[in-house]
Amino acid sequence: MRIRLQVFIVLALAGSLLPLHADEKAATKENSRYEMRGDHDPNGIGKFYMGREIAYVMGFAGASWLERSNREEEERITLLIRSLNLKPGQVVADIGAGSGVISFLMAEQVLPDGKVMAVDVQQEMLDRLKKFSETLGVTNVVPVKGTQTSTGLEPGSIDLAIMVDVYHEFEFPYEMMQDISKALKPGGRLVFVEYRKEDPLVPIKEVHKMTQAQVRKEIEQPEFDLHWSETVHLLPRQHVIIFQKGPAGSPLKAVDEPGK
Numbered sequence: 001m002r003i004r005l006q007v008f009i010v011l012a013l014a015g016s017l018l019p020l021h022a023d024e025k026a027a028t029k030e031n032s033r034y035e036m037r038g039d040h041d042p043n044g045i046g047k048f049y050m051g052r053e054i055a056y057v058m059g060f061a062g063a064s065w066l067e068r069s070n071r072e073e074e075e076r077i078t079l080l081i082r083s084l085n086l087k088p089g090q091v092v093a094d095i096g097a098g099s100g101v102i103s104f105l106m107a108e109q110v111l112p113d114g115k116v117m118a119v120d121v122q123q124e125m126l127d128r129l130k131k132f133s134e135t136l137g138v139t140n141v142v143p144v145k146g147t148q149t150s151t152g153l154e155p156g157s158i159d160l161a162i163m164v165d166v167y168h169e170f171e172f173p174y175e176m177m178q179d180i181s182k183a184l185k186p187g188g189r190l191v192f193v194e195y196r197k198e199d200p201l202v203p204i205k206e207v208h209k210m211t212q213a214q215v216r217k218e219i220e221q222p223e224f225d226l227h228w229s230e231t232v233h234l235l236p237r238q239h240v241i242i243f244q245k246g247p248a249g250s251p252l253k254a255v256d257e258p259g260k
């Protein structure tokens, strides 16, 4: 009995010393990328990525808040979309589209032959968006059901992707960024609209806000091939942080206004 136990211990130790296979290495890396903590914000899921707690996904019950009549005044969404200088014929992605408020604003700008790929993980949101499309007679907004790790967009198919109040909810931000970067065309733009965490007066729950420094830290990891091009200080409560896919030293001028 004692001999059998000794053999078992030797074999177990030998196993733990063997080199890891590629898939085991990937799993270890994935586990170390995220950290679960017991002590956390009640509005967060207790999972941390690069020092930041991930927020709960806003459920379908929040759709009417996205469509609230004073959103224009609070968030200046029409100004936001105009500032993107979208062009007719472009294919743009609204990632985390919700019920489509932002998608419909962009759809007008890319007419006559451009389209908006409206990606969301919640089928109820996409159903509501589809209903609005029918009511409004909009034919160039395409609902796309994504997953927590993938958008479902074709590689190299997108001129501009925007996430309005979404990124901080991604349960797997690293995997989503790999996927979004792949979906962008070379030179394509990626736009983050996030409530400013630097400003304590912005009346939004803490885990639903982000600092510009944190967004840049997470997105400028070299494997994403995304390069910060500018931060536009335009909106009353949110950052508009723009990256470009492709080599650094891109044709876009890098403009920052320190201190904002």
Ligand SMILES: C[S@@+](CC[C@H](N)C(=O)[O-])C[C@H]1O[C@@H](n2cnc3c(N)ncnc32)[C@H](O)[C@@H]1O
Binding pocket: 057, 058, 066, 095, 096, 097, 098, 099, 100, 101, 102, 119, 120, 121, 122, 125, 146, 147, 148, 149, 163, 164, 165, 166, 169, 170, 171, 176
């Ligand atoms: C706060 S809402 C914003 C909706 C929309 N962008 C707007 O401003 O009207 C966030 C949305 O992101 C979606 N979302 C969260 N994680 C996602 C993921 N991994 N992929 C796609 N959508 C996601 C949620 O289902 C929700 O509809």
